[in-house]
Amino acid sequence: MNPVKFHINGELVEASVRADMTVLEWLRLNPKLRGTKEGCAEGDCGACSILLARPGEGKLNYRAANSCIMLMGQIEGCSLVTVEGLTAEKSEPHPVQAEMAKNGSSQCGFCTPGIVMSLVGLLDNNPSPDDEQIHDALAGNLCRCTGYRPIVEAAKNAAADSIARLQKLAVAPIDNEATSKAVGNEASLFFRPKTIDDLCTMKSEHPDADLLAGGTDLALDVAQARERWSMAILTCAIPDMCKIRETDNFMEFGGAVTWEQALPYLERYWPSFAILVRRFGSTQVRSMGTIAGNIGNASPIGDGPPALMALGASVVLASVRREREVALDEFFTGYRTTVMDADEVITQIRIPLPLPDQHFRTYKISKRFDQDISTVCGAFMVTMEGSTVSKARIAYGGMAATSQRCPDAEKALIGNSLPQGMAAAAEAVSEYFSPMSDGRGSAQYRSKVAANLCERFARDIAGETIEVMAL
Ligand SMILES: Cc1cc2nc3c(=O)[nH]c(=O)nc-3n(C[C@H](O)[C@H](O)[C@H](O)COP(=O)(O)OP(=O)(O)OC[C@H]3O[C@@H](n4cnc5c(N)ncnc54)[C@H](O)[C@@H]3O)c2cc1C
Ligand code: FES
Ligand code: FES
Structure with missing residues (x-):
């Protein structure tokens, strides 16, 4: 037996x-x-929101996450707090709970524990959030009865003293073991390598075993389709896969780095990418979901790949046989297929640092502003020499079987000024792609929107104010 060891509300559990x-x-x-x-x-x-602190982050860092798509094998060594843990020390409610009650922020109450956990998670990381940050933290919490105004009020009122209460409960994550191991039982066992070498060995010995990072795609198979897995290989316990590194030329994100961990770096270098990532799922999804998982699932509507392609990103693929670096625009080979061999894993994602004459923007078009999957996602990067475009990278998601660059649109821009080239680029986009119709949008709609994004980019770079409507 390999029980899963973790802390919950301050108590050690071996399950x-x-x-x-x-x-x-x-x-x-x-x-x-x-x-x-x-x-x-x-x-x-x-x-189902709970708070989760993972080992290896340096400091205790609780983030809200969805327990419905989190698997027991993933929480080895972690410290969890549930809504019961907020009042474990004293019988009086946590300040967020008290303010929720005072402000009439709960009616049927079904959503309330999850909302409380999201707000406590927010305040634990950011004791004085502004309105936007509060709304952002609540984007993954649906309330069908109350309306969000009283909930936001409760968050503001609780801001002053909630942090102290959570820290009292905090127990450091417990994963001190340096060696690779497995957790679970004989019916379902997850391998938990500690080094990239062990990860590659396990993947070569079990090429059919899924690599499990945050599980925000894969765990749906268990939660929704009721699939059962006899094994999986976790990537989250490998310190070298959790690192973020900056060199003179690029930012390097390890293959287990989550979107939430990457956000501050995206904000610093590519603010437009950060705006898009804040609309990627919710805090709960971004706390678990990784960049590598978004690339590895090879979805044609993943939000990361178009931006990463436009930025000229590459992935490092490792196996027991070799290590190689592949440009992301050469990574996808067809609908949900990639150049990765069965024994390969993504160990790093590298994004070249921005240069002075480069301009980058990415835009997500979806039916709903928050917590929705893209209908079309467009990403644009141009390098200017004076007012002339010398280099261009334009990529789209939602327009083909994979995220894809549009070489014809790029050609239309090079050698022209942006206002001159954009009409031809938009036409090239319409002609190049033959998108499909589905519940998110018709083929005609997708073509029109994708072409229009070219104009939006040109106007955005020209400094025209673009109203982003949260519909
Ligand atoms: C409610 C909800 C909202 C979402 N919203 C968005 C959204 O707005 N935009 C969007 O793009 N996606 C969205 N997603 C999808 C998902 O969150 C992302 O794709 C996420 O980045 C996946 O990362 P993960 O670590 O959870 O992947 P996992 O589920 O762990 O894995 C996904 C795939 O990648 C593979 N993989 C994982 N790590 C590696 C590695 N190191 N090397 C090779 N392969 C690997 C796995 O084997 C699997 O095939 C959403 C999901 C949910 C549940
Ligand atoms: S039950 Fe987990 S997010 Fe809805
Ligand atoms: S209070 Fe009923 S769903 Fe929020």
Whole structure:
């Protein structure tokens, strides 16, 4: 037996369970931990939100995450706080709970524990959030009764003293073991390598085993399709895969770095990418979801790949046989297929640092502003010599079987000024892609929107104010 060892609300637990059991399932089996609710079971509603601090982050860092799409094997060594943990020390409610009650922020109450956890997570990291940051923290929490104004008020009122209360409960994550191991039971066991060499060895010995990073794509198979996995290989315990490194030429994000961990760096160098990533799922999804997972799932509507392609990013692929660096625009080979061999893993993502004459923007078009998947995502980078475009990289998601660059549009820009070249680039985009129709948008709509984004980019770079409407 390889029990999963973790802290919950300050207490050490050793759970002898299947590694592929969801954390929410485990919580709901315990009569003392049923404050955490199940709504959608697919990461969309936030009713199951808990706080999670992972080992190896240097400091204790609690972030809200969805327990419905988190698997027991993933929480080895972590420290979890559930809504019960907020009042474990004293019987009086946590300041967020008290303010929620005072402000009439809860009616049926089903969403309330999840909302409280998201707000406590926000305040623990940011004691004085502004309105936008509060709304951002709540983007993954649906409330169907109350409306968000009283909830936002409660967050503001609680801001002053909530941080002290959570820190009292905090217990450092416990993963001190330097060696690779496996957790779970004989029915479902997750390998937990500690080094990239061990990861590659395991992947070559078990080429059919899924690599599991944040699980925000993969765990849906368990939560929704009720699949059972006898094994998986975790990437989150490898210190070298969790590193973020800056060189003279590029930023390097390890293959287990989450979107939330990457955000401050994206904000510093590519603010437009950071704006897009803040609309990527919710805080809960970004706390677990990794950049490598977004690339590895090879979805044609993933938000990361178009931006990364326009930025000229590459991935480092490792296996027991070799290590190679592949440009992202050569990585996808077709619908959900890539150049990766069965024994290869993404160990790093490299993004060239911006140069003085470069301009980059990326735009996400979706039916809903928050927590929605893209209908079309466009990303543009141009290098200017004076007022002339000398280099261009334009990539789209949602327009083909993979995220893809549009070489004809790039050619139309090079040698012209942006205002001169953009009409031809837009026409080239319409002609180059033959998108499909689906529930998110018709082929005609996609073509029109993708072409229009060229004009939006040109006007944006010219300094025209662009109203972003949160519909
Ligand atoms: C509610 C919700 C909202 C979402 N919103 C968005 C959104 O707005 N935009 C968007 O693009 N996506 C969205 N997603 C999808 C998902 O969150 C992202 O694709 C995320 O980045 C996946 O990362 P992960 O670590 O969770 O991947 P996992 O689920 O762990 O893995 C995904 C795939 O990548 C592979 N993989 C993981 N790590 C590696 C590696 N190191 N090397 C090679 N392969 C690897 C896995 O084997 C698997 O095939 C959403 C998901 C949910 C549940
Ligand atoms: S139950 Fe809805 S996000 Fe988990
Ligand atoms: S209070 Fe009923 S769903 Fe929020």
